[in-house]
Amino acid sequence: MALVRWRTPAALTVVVLTGTLTACGDGGEVDAFTLGYFPNITHAPALVGVEQGTFADALGEDVAFDTQTFNAGPDAINALFSGEVDATFIGPNPAINGWAESEGTALRIVAGSTSRGGALVTQPDITSVEDLEGATLSTPQLGNTQDVALRYWAAEQGWDFDTEGGGDISIVPQENPEIISAFVDGEIDGAWVPEPHASRLVLEGDGNVLVDETDEWPDTDGEFVTTHLIVNADFLDNHPEAVERLVAGHVETVDWINDNPAEARDVANTHFEALSGAPLNDAVLESAFDNLEFTVDPIADSLRGSAEHAEEVGLLDPVDLDGIYALDPLNTVLDERGDTTVAGFSGSTG
Template sequence: MSSRTIRALAFATAAVLASTALAACGSDEETPAAAGSGTAEAETIRLGYFPNITHAPALVGVNKGFFTEALGSTKLEEKTFNAGPAAIEALFSGAIDATYIGPNPAINGWSESKGQALKIVAGSTSGGAGLVVKEGINTPADLKGKKIATPQLGNTQDVALRAWLKQNGLNADKQGGGDVSVLPQDNATALQAFAQGAIDGAWVPEPNLSRLILESKGKLLVDEKTLWPNGEFVTTHLIVSQEFLKKYPGTVKKLIQGHVKSVKFIETSNAEAQAAANAQIEKLSGKALKPEILASAFKNLKFTHDPIASSLYTSAKNAESVDLLDPVDLKGIYDLTLLNEVLKAEGQSAVSDAAA
C-alpha cells in the first residue's frame, strides 16, 4: 500500500472514531433500538460495491431486488467504487456501512484501524485472477527484464504477483525496478498498454483477464487457482462497519439474507444472473461487457458465501513477505455468526473462519 493511502487511512481512522461518538447519539436516519437486542434495524443501510464482475453477487442482488426485498422497511442506498482503498476510506469515515471488497484492502483496513473498523461477515467470490503474458514468455525465468502490470500497488493481485515472483527467485521493488518491473496501473490503462505492446503482461482479475486473452491474444501463464488448495481463494467478500453491526444486527442479518439469495440465484439461474450483472454494469458504467467476455469471466469465477478464510491469512503473510504489510494479527477479523444463522435457516452447512 502506498504511503499516500496509508496517510489517508490513518486520517480516516481518526475520523471514524469521531463519527462513532456522534453516531452513538443517534440520528434522523436511524431507528433507535435497545442495544444488544439482536434484532435492531436501521432506517437506511449504505452499501458499497464495484461495477465489476467479481462483485456479481452485489450486482445481481441490486438488479434483481434481492437486497431490497430482504431489507423490508430499511432503505438501501448504493455507493460504487473503483478501488478498495477508496471503499475502506468511505467505511472509515462513516460514508458507508458495508461494502463488497477484496481481501488485501480489508486486511489493510483492519491493520490501520487496529481491528476496530470492520468485520468480514460473508464470502462472495473466489478465483478469477492470474498472469496473462504475450507470446514467447513460457516460464518464470522468461519474465526477467519484462514489464508486468497490476491494478494497484498493494492490492490483491499486486501482492499475488510479487509473492509468486519471489517464490520463483525473482525480485521486484515498489519503484518498478528489480528483475521484473512491476507497474501498478488501472485496468483500462493496462489493457491498452498490453494491446500496444508497452507492457509484457499483467496480473489482473476478471473480466480483464478474459479481455487480455480474447481481445489482445494474450496467453495465460499463471491461473491463480493453481496456487491454492482446492483451487479456491477469496477474491471478494462482504465487510460491515463494526459500529453498524453492533447497533443494527437485524439489518446486517437481512443484508446477508439478500446476499445468500443472490449467490443461490447465480448458482441456479446462471444465464439470467449473467444478464442481470451485465445490465447493472451497463447502468453504472455506461458500457456492458461483450457476451464472450461475460461468459468467459463467469466461467472462471466461483460465487460463494464461504469466505475461504484460510486464503485470507495466507494473503496477509504474502503481503508481509514482500514488504507491503507490517505484521498484523487477524484474530477477530471475521464475524460469521449472522451468516451461519441464515445458512442454518436455509438448510445449508455452516462456514468457518479457521486459518487452516
C-alpha cells in the same frame, strides 16, 4: 510499513465513531442503509443483488436502500470508516489493511462472495516463466490483491523487484482500462489481473494465461477469496438484525446466480453497463463467469495466506487477524435454510 496509510489512527477513531450516521438507534432498527461495491464481475453478487432488488427487499420496505460504487479498495474502506456506507463488497487485501490500520476496531467480514478469477496473462510470445525476466508487468494498484499475488509469485521465482518499477522484472501498477490498452499496444509484457480483465487480455489481446492463480493455492484446493462482504463494526454491534437481513439477501443472490448462471450473466451485464456505460461482450462475460466461483464461504485460510504474502514482500507489517470474522449472522441464515454453516480461522464460526 503498512500497505496503505489512508488515515492516521486519530482520524480513524473519529470516523469509526460516526459510522452509524445512516441508522436510527431505537431498538436496533435502521431507516437507511448504504451498500458499497465495485463495477467488476468479481462483484457479480452485488451487481445482481442490486439490479434485482434482492438486498432492498431483504432489508425491508421501511429501510431506504442506497448504493455507492468504487474503483479502488482504499476509497471503499475510507467510506466504510466514515459512515458513507454501512457495508461494502471488497477484495481481501484492502480489508486486511483496513483492519490493520484501525487496529481491529473498524470492520468485520460477514460473508464470502467470490473465489478465483485471477491470472497472469502475457503476450503471446511469452510462453514460459524464463521468458519473463526483464519484462514489464502491470497490476491494478500497488498493494491490491493482484499486486500482492504477482509480487509474492515473483519472489518465489527468486527475482528482485521494488515498488518503483525496478529490478529483474518491472511491476507497474495501472488502472484496469489502462492495462488493457497498454497490453493491446504492446507497451507491457503482461499483467496479473482479475476477471473480466484477464479474459479481455486473452480474447481481445491474444494473451496467454501463464499463471492461473488457482494453481497457487494448493492448500485450499485452488480456492481463494477474491471478494467478500464487510461491514462497519459499530454498525454491526448496534444493528445486528439489519446485517443479518443484508446477509440473507446476499445468500439468496449467490444461490440464484449458481442456479441460473446464464440468466445471472445477463443480469450482471445489464447492471455493469449501467455503471460503466458499456456492456461486456458475450465471450468475455462467459469466460469471466466460468473462471469465478460464487460462494458465501469466506475461505478464511486464504485470507490469512494473503496477509502472509503481503508481509513477505514487504507491503504489510505483521498483523493479527483474529477477530476479523463475524460469521454468526451468516451462519444463522444458513442454518435456517438448512445449509452447511461456514467457519472462520481454526474452525471457529465467529
